[in-house]
Amino acid sequence: MDAIKILIADDNQIDRMVLSRIVRNQGYEVAEVANGLEAIDAVGSFKPDIILMDVMMPEMNGKEATRHIKANSGEDFIPIIFLTSLTDAQSLADCLGSGGDDFLSKPYNPTILQAKITSFSRMRNMHQTLQRQRDMIASNNEHLLHEQQVAKAVFDNVAHAGCLSAPNIRYMLSPLSVFNGDVLLAAKKPAGGMHILLGDFTGHGLPAAIGAMPLAEIFYGMTAKGFAIREILREINLKLKGILPVGFFCCAVMVDLNTERKNASVWMGGVPDCYLLRAASGKVETLSSSHLPLGVLKNEQFSDDLQEFQLEAEDRLFLWSDGILEARNPDGEMFGEQRLRTLFESASAADGVFDDIQQQLAAFIAGSEADDDTTLIEVRMVEDSVRDDMDMQMDSGPISGPIDWHMSYELGPDTLKNFNPLPLMIHIMMEVPGLRAMGGQLYTVMAELFSNSFEHGVLGLDSGLKASADGFLQYYKDREKRLAQLTEGYIKIEMQHHGDGRSGELTMTIEDSGEGFDYSQIRSQKNPYSGRGIPLISEVCESLNYRGKGNIVEAVIRWPSNCTS
């Protein structure tokens, strides 16, 4: 380390020389000046560590010079010790009042002088260390914030993407920290309708955001491939359980909105009660969490049981994380369930509820720091819009790819219990380029026919049950029960395709082990196949025929399709 530099300011040459000699003998580097003005200049050129300053000097006295030096040195700490022959208390106090740090009475005692220099040089070092560390922290923090901002941009693209801008969705995300522990995802299903997921990771910031990445990827990837809500939840749970340390998890609610069947399947784990607002009656129904959060249980113990709700157009689901309930006003009081409930019950119009929540919440927490992430989403049931975003982009000229093929796939009872063959089947169909543009419709056809064969055929459920709300619930209860007890039965899927590269024809046959039904009679009715989701299918298909005892159905689909134009 360099020698400590001492600046001595004294107009008395003899005094100055005496002092200078003592200090130099103690091993310090010394500079001498004769008045306050010179002292100010020397601070700039000599850069002293400590200044010994006489009080009375011509040109500018010591106190005045001290005020200037202290004001100019900003955050730097340059200790100034006054040299004085004054001894009365007020004069000594005045020295410190002008910004001096200590005083030393003449005549000088070398031992005391040495001790004071050592002591102040220690203080100056401490001050410098503190400054250095503070600057380092500040620069690290700036660096971290910058990194987080970049990461946040990536995170936002992943975690708040999808079809959140769909006309039937309204949402609010509060930017509590740079990263939000909440995840809000929405994606259209290939067959129409959508999946929505609202998740709240333990904690905030980076750890919460990291878990959101795989969650979003699985959600979007599997939804696009046609996987069902249960399979997606299982996969997410498996993944989060695998990657998150014990004690970190994701409270979540996931909704499968089926715009065609007008129902919603809801899975809730660890989130507060959510509300279903009925458009016709204005009544509010409560949805409660019945599962542990995602990422807590091993997949063998994980339950994917869903709550089923039949919805009318304009019915609205409101989902939120605990941030809304726990939002605090400046007095530390929480917004709470009661306020939220009252807000719903006193709302004059269904379409104003979302705005009401936003406004009341903002008014409630005004002036206080939000202490959790407040995320809110409203999902409105709409008329089916399966075909609104079909884009028919076909190259002219012949298309390569599989043209003439046939496949047969038979599923036994154990497979039917816990395996969904649709993604695989769709995948095979999508290998034919001409069918790709019809992906959504093909999925609908396949899904409807398969679930008819499975639920009415293999499980023997009566579709008439679904006509009433009670029956609807009964239907899903029965489905669950019979599925658990399933020991025999099968479904056989056959697909055959032929064509010339410009057009083609796909024949899909699904056969089940069930009793079948009297299709000749149903066909003669005014509204044929009601309750079986069939009208929509016949629109897509070139032909749709039942065979055998009604346990075999054959659908023929031609491309290029003429109903998508």
Add this chain to the structure above:
Amino acid sequence: MTVQASLAGNGRELTIKIDGRFDFSAHQEFRDAYEGVPAQVSSYTVDMGGTSYLDSSALGMLLLLRDHAGGDSADVKIVNCNQDVRKILTISNFEQLFKIQ
């Protein structure tokens, strides 16, 4: 917030008592309460009689305790919860993992 641990039943039962807000600030103390205990401790009780509030990181800490106590075979009881605390545990369906009394 304070965390107190005490042994009973011939050193086989550990009781951890949490007073005040149970949140992330209790993290270290809560871990210290069970990590240093003798190996013969086989049953754990978390006494929330004095707990006014718990947040999701507290739920995480309870899961850590459960893991420490043997995971699925753990014997962990949560007792004396007030209504608010109970509600948070219920929303998270923690009764599936802990004996809540």
